Amino acid sequence: MSEPLLRVRNLVKNFPVRGGVFAEASEVVHAVDDVSFEIDAGETMGLVGESGCGKSTTGRCVLRLIEPTAGEIWFEGRNVTRLKGKALSMLRRNMQIIFQDPYASLNPRMAAGAIIGEALTIHKLAKTRAQFDDRVVELLQLVGLNADHLRRYPHEFSGGQRQRIGIARALAVSPRLIVCDEPVSALDVSIQAQIVNLLADLQEEFRLAYLFIAHDLAVVRHISTRVAVMYLGRIVELAPAEELYGNPRHPYTEALLSAVPTPDPTARRQRIRLEGEIPNSIHPPPGCCFHTQCPIRELPLCSVERPPLKQTTQGHWLACHLRS
Amino acid sequence: MAEALLDIRGLKTHFKTDDGMVRAVDGVDLTISRGETLSVVGESGCGKTVTAMTILKLIAMPPGKIVEGRILWKGRDLVPLDAGEMRHIRGREIGIIFQEPMTALNPVYPVGEQIAEVVRAHQDVNRREAMDRAVEMLRLVHVPAAERRVRDYPHQLSGGMRQRVMIAMALVCSPELLIADEPTTALDVTVQAQILDLLQEMKSRFGMAIMLITHAMGVVAEVAQRVAVMYAGRVVEEAPAEALFARPLHPYTQGLIRSIPRLDSENGKKRRLDTITGSVPSLLNPPPGCRFAPRCAFAIAACTREGPELRTIEGDHKVACILY
Amino acid sequence: MILILVLGPLLWPVPIDEIDFSAQMDGPSLAHPLGTDDLGQDLLSRMIYGGRISMAVGIAAMLVAVIVGVFIGAVAGTARGSIDMGLMWLCDLFLSLPQLPLLLLIIYLFQPTLRKWVGPEVGTFVLIVAVIGGFRWMSIARLVRAQFFSLREKEFVEAARALGASTLRQVVRHILPNAVGPVIVAGTIEVANAIIAESTLSFLGLGFPPDIPSWGRILYDAKDYLDVAPHWALFAGGAIFLAVMSINYIGDGLRDALDPRQVI
Numbered sequence: 001m002s003e004p005l006l007r008v009r010n011l012v013k014n015f016p017v018r019g020g021v022f023a024e025a026s027e028v029v030h031a032v033d034d035v036s037f038e039i040d041a042g043e044t045m046g047l048v049g050e051s052g053c054g055k056s057t058t059g060r061c062v063l064r065l066i067e068p069t070a071g072e073i074w075f076e077g078r079n080v081t082r083l084k085g086k087a088l089s090m091l092r093r094n095m096q097i098i099f100q101d102p103y104a105s106l107n108p109r110m111a112a113g114a115i116i117g118e119a120l121t122i123h124k125l126a127k128t129r130a131q132f133d134d135r136v137v138e139l140l141q142l143v144g145l146n147a148d149h150l151r152r153y154p155h156e157f158s159g160g161q162r163q164r165i166g167i168a169r170a171l172a173v174s175p176r177l178i179v180c181d182e183p184v185s186a187l188d189v190s191i192q193a194q195i196v197n198l199l200a201d202l203q204e205e206f207r208l209a210y211l212f213i214a215h216d217l218a219v220v221r222h223i224s225t226r227v228a229v230m231y232l233g234r235i236v237e238l239a240p241a242e243e244l245y246g247n248p249r250h251p252y253t254e255a256l257l258s259a260v261p262t263p264d265p266t267a268r269r270q271r272i273r274l275e276g277e278i279p280n281s282i283h284p285p286p287g288c289c290f291h292t293q294c295p296i297r298e299l300p301l302c303s304v305e306r307p308p309l310k311q312t313t314q315g316h317w318l319a320c321h322l323r324s
Numbered sequence: 325m326a327e328a329l330l331d332i333r334g335l336k337t338h339f340k341t342d343d344g345m346v347r348a349v350d351g352v353d354l355t356i357s358r359g360e361t362l363s364v365v366g367e368s369g370c371g372k373t374v375t376a377m378t379i380l381k382l383i384a385m386p387p388g389k390i391v392e393g394r395i396l397w398k399g400r401d402l403v404p405l406d407a408g409e410m411r412h413i414r415g416r417e418i419g420i421i422f423q424e425p426m427t428a429l430n431p432v433y434p435v436g437e438q439i440a441e442v443v444r445a446h447q448d449v450n451r452r453e454a455m456d457r458a459v460e461m462l463r464l465v466h467v468p469a470a471e472r473r474v475r476d477y478p479h480q481l482s483g484g485m486r487q488r489v490m491i492a493m494a495l496v497c498s499p500e501l502l503i504a505d506e507p508t509t510a511l512d513v514t515v516q517a518q519i520l521d522l523l524q525e526m527k528s529r530f531g532m533a534i535m536l537i538t539h540a541m542g543v544v545a546e547v548a549q550r551v552a553v554m555y556a557g558r559v560v561e562e563a564p565a566e567a568l569f570a571r572p573l574h575p576y577t578q579g580l581i582r583s584i585p586r587l588d589s590e591n592g593k594k595r596r597l598d599t600i601t602g603s604v605p606s607l608l609n610p611p612p613g614c615r616f617a618p619r620c621a622f623a624i625a626a627c628t629r630e631g632p633e634l635r636t637i638e639g640d641h642k643v644a645c646i647l648y
Numbered sequence: 649m650i651l652i653l654v655l656g657p658l659l660w661p662v663p664i665d666e667i668d669f670s671a672q673m674d675g676p677s678l679a680h681p682l683g684t685d686d687l688g689q690d691l692l693s694r695m696i697y698g699g700r701i702s703m704a705v706g707i708a709a710m711l712v713a714v715i716v717g718v719f720i721g722a723v724a725g726t727a728r729g730s731i732d733m734g735l736m737w738l739c740d741l742f743l744s745l746p747q748l749p750l751l752l753l754i755i756y757l758f759q760p761t762l763r764k765w766v767g768p769e770v771g772t773f774v775l776i777v778a779v780i781g782g783f784r785w786m787s788i789a790r791l792v793r794a795q796f797f798s799l800r801e802k803e804f805v806e807a808a809r810a811l812g813a814s815t816l817r818q819v820v821r822h823i824l825p826n827a828v829g830p831v832i833v834a835g836t837i838e839v840a841n842a843i844i845a846e847s848t849l850s851f852l853g854l855g856f857p858p859d860i861p862s863w864g865r866i867l868y869d870a871k872d873y874l875d876v877a878p879h880w881a882l883f884a885g886g887a888i889f890l891a892v893m894s895i896n897y898i899g900d901g902l903r904d905a906l907d908p909r910q911v912i
Binding site: 192193217218222258261262265 | 367518
Binding site for chain 1: 668802803804806808809810811812813814817821822825826
């Protein structure tokens with residue numbers, strides 16, 4: 001079994017809460033609360049959860065776009081948690097990101113060619129102008145656009161096309177891992193399908209690994225090898241995609257799956273309603289983060305001790321006192 | 325056949341822009357009967373929101389203009405009505421809720437005030453009574469501790485709560501039709517499920533008709549009795565929900581349904597999603613004839629000459645396609 | 649108007665300082681379309697010459713204000729923390745200084761020295777530009793700083809960071825080009841302000857020397873003869889008014905032109 005491409009160990013990220021003009025930051029938002037997982041080369045790890053669960057923050061910490069408060073990130077066997085300067089710049093060539101909002105993620109004053117090629121300039125990957133142009137055109141074609149689009153500005157493109165430009169930009173450095181932060185949520189359904197297919201094709205061609213962050217469970221299922229479910233900054237379940245969707249074991253995962261509307265009017269799903277108080281990440285509940293809303297909370301242990309993420313069957317990890 | 329509550333005939337709403345005339349809604353026929361839920365489905369730019377806003381004349385009249393058509397509300401044409409007469413209809417006979425609860429609520433007034441304002445605008449009651457009605461409505465939409473929450477400001481409430489407040493505002497005068505424009509798109513999936521349940525509950529309590537505008541087919545399948553599919557400013561198919569999903573007739577509807585990633589096992593196995601090639605046409609210069617022809621796998625020469633009419637094929641199922 | 653100012657002297661070759669006592673304070677006539685002043689000098693050519701001076705002062709002062717303002721705003725917006733606080737304190741300091749009295753004071757103190765160094769015209773020009781520009785950078789700095797704060801968080805800047813761009817590159821290539829929209833508009837307004845400021849100074853007698861006919865200077869000379877030769881003051885004042893209005897109009901147009909596509 002070879003070394004995983006990315007290994008995240010006990011990642012923690014806290015954000016201070018401003019308590020007024022002169023007050024010191026006395027409280028913190030526990031955005032990411034001890035998260036660990038691994039991604040192998042060429043596989044896709046889906047990271048799902050609802051807003052505020054910390055999935056986007058996790059993605060950005062992996063990339064060192066946000067500095068982790070604690071924990072370790074290992075890439076290709078090297079500890080990259082505290083890299084700086086030149087070494088960090090080198091790391092950027094291995095890990096890239098695609099953003100959610102196709103309108104805000106492109107500089108409106110830069111032409112498409114310049115946007116895609118910027119990485120080439122920063123890392124001096126093209127020695128001549130001709131090389132630069134060739135590579136940019138190559139990238140444009142890889143994502144389904146063409147050379148005419150080189151000199152056009154973002155506002156001249158549709159949402160789907162802009163997302164393609166964002167993907168081309170990420171590919172410019174030939175990374176091995178791409179963090180996809182809700183890459184299709186802002187797109188129409190038919191365009192979503194095109195982009196998801198594109199990502200899958202690119203993955204196959206270049207043996208890319210993806211950390212695919214999304215809240216749309218159906219999309220995640222289509223592209224992920226394994227899926228992790230996050231709640232209030234913690235991973236509550238992690239399993240191969242088919243296993244998670246077919247046999248969810250954590251009560252939150254079950255509730256999440258039952259809430260997704262199916263495009264089939266004849267299917268009558270039994271929806272699991274979540275009642276109870278919604279916890280907040282500044283004062284997370286003691287014990288299991290989900291216990292205030294959990295429909296099967298039976299053990300007193302649930303409100304006292306935080307359940308560890310343990311393997312139940314092969315590859316299926318679960319953080320629940322009751323079920324594991 | 326039940327008497328039509330709302331009958332839109334040949335509606336055309338165009339917008340004058342610097343680049344030309346945008347024909348956002350270009351010949352739309354829709355009917356809603358008393359107590360029925362009609363869902364208007366389509367991707368961005370298809371004209372569904374503009375249609376809804378036109379019903380209540382919420383479009384800015386320059387640059388927008390109702391070029392043609394009639395909107396019959398209980399037999400009375402709304403198009404020629406002036407602002408004063410429209411005000412009587414808005415809120416009292418037809419209610420509307422929007423997609424972004426944060427921007428639809430006024431941030432500087434407590435939510436109770438905002439609900440009470442609707443009451444006072446249409447009924448001759450004093451402040452005390454209006455506020456009592458507001459509290460009553462909040463209880464009805466399952467906002468816990470309604471008497472306290474009535475004094476909260478929008479930013480103190482979560483997304484789901486705010487949407488409930490919007491629903492309360494829309495329903496407080498017991499309108500006969502509720503227009504819901506993408507009411508759950510901005511919400512997490514578990515909250516979305518709760519809001520959809522709430523809408524169903526309100527419907528059985530008040531007996532109102534609902535016009536649900538969305539691009540999420542899953543939501544449509546859960547909630548709608550009849551569905552109208554819009555593309556590039558026109559209705560291309562209209563049918564009872566079960567018939568639409570079981571046997572979609574229009575190529576666009578077929579493509580749309582096929583490209584949705586699904587949770588049910590069959591489709592989940594596939595890694596590639598079916599897509600509709602190309603993208604939505606510009607509404608400045610829509611293609612002649614059938615607007616879907618450029619992307620349609622079944623297009624023939626006649627398709628680009630004449631725009632097909634919406635014709636009844638069997639029972640309630642209508643399609644606008646030359647194939648039928 | 650700009651065309652007239654630029655091409656003026658070529659079209660109307662009458663020298664500005666040809667003194668002709670016989671034609672003192674005449675109203676408009678064929679030989680002198682705008683009339684003459686108390687020394688018989690042709691007003692039209694003086695106005696044209698003066699217009700070029702006023703424009704030059706306006707634009708130069710605006711450039712000073714913009715360059716200083718953008719630089720300070722950018723540094724404050726990028727650095728945040730104590731550097732930002734320090735710069736904003738400086739900004740507040742300048743804002744709270746009483747402008748006009750200080751202006752007068754500085755001119756009074758430094759005008760003779762500058763005149764000695766670089767000659768009367770250039771000296772006054774430099775002084776006036778520096779002083780006007782030096783008191784107007786603050787609003788631009790605040791504008792730029794605010795733009796920086798909002799732009800830093802934009803995803804395309806984050807994307808640049810993710811690609812490995814240095815902070816300098818992020819600022820220069822990504823943030824600045826998107827921040828300058830409002831600055832350009834503010835800049836045109838500054839030109840108008842500067843022209844008025846210069847006119848005020850000259851009107852108070854502290855601007856240009858008598859032989860340099862900037863519009864404010866013309867007004868200064870004209871004010872004593874209002875009942876006898878009203879055309880004198882009217883044309884000068886009217887010119888200032890028209891210039892400021894057209895500049896503001898251009899500023900509005902610029903704002904519209906730059907807005908729709910580039911607005912984030």
